[in-house]
Amino acid sequence: MSERLSAFGRYPNVKLYPTVKKPVADRLFDTCDLYFDINYGREILSAVKRAFLNNMLILAFEGTQHRRRYTADAHVFSDARDFVKTAATLTADRRLFNQHLALQRKEATAETVEVYQIIRGVS
Numbered sequence: 357m358s359e360r361l362s363a364f365g366r367y368p369n370v371k372l373y374p375t376v377k378k379p380v381a382d383r384l385f386d387t388c389d390l391y392f393d394i395n396y397g398r399e400i401l402s403a404v405k406r407a408f409l410n411n412m413l414i415l416a417f418e419g420t421q422h423r424r425r426y427t428a429d430a431h432v433f434s435d436a437r438d439f440v441k442t443a444a445t446l447t448a449d450r451r452l453f454n455q456h457l458a459l460q461r462k463e464a465t466a467e468t469v470e471v472y473q474i475i476r477g478v479s
Contacts, residue, residue, distance in 0.1 A: 361395070385410045389453070390443065393421050408464065413457050415443060428460040 357374040365372045373380060391407035393416035407414050408426040416427050418434045433439040446453045 385412070388412060390415065390447070392416070392443075393427065395420060408460070411457065413446065413453065413460060415439060426460070426464050428456070428463045430459060431456070 357372065362372065362374070364370045373384075376384075385406050389412060391403065391412045391414045393404055393407075393414055404414060404421075404423040404426050408423075413431070414427045415431045415433070417436075417439065418432055421427055421432060424432075431442070433442070446456055
């Protein structure tokens, strides 16, 4: 993990996992709502796809994003201020968050579990 990224660990609302173990990663993917695709290195643990499949909203920077197809155009930023402002706005308004999550699924041409249940005739 870079020094620049590690510096964010000084904030009380930031928890960094420089050498995350699988059980911890599994728990994070199951419990978190957001995934920030911001590392310059290789993608680990198929993280972006896994975040998408776990219904996490993915936010990324233009120069760092991985697996572009899972991130909505509106969630890819060139400016850190816009990234932070969007993250703050979406976490403060659950209805807006859900709209952006639906946009992400739509742009990735994904369907919800409910749609597949309707197609299969399962209620």
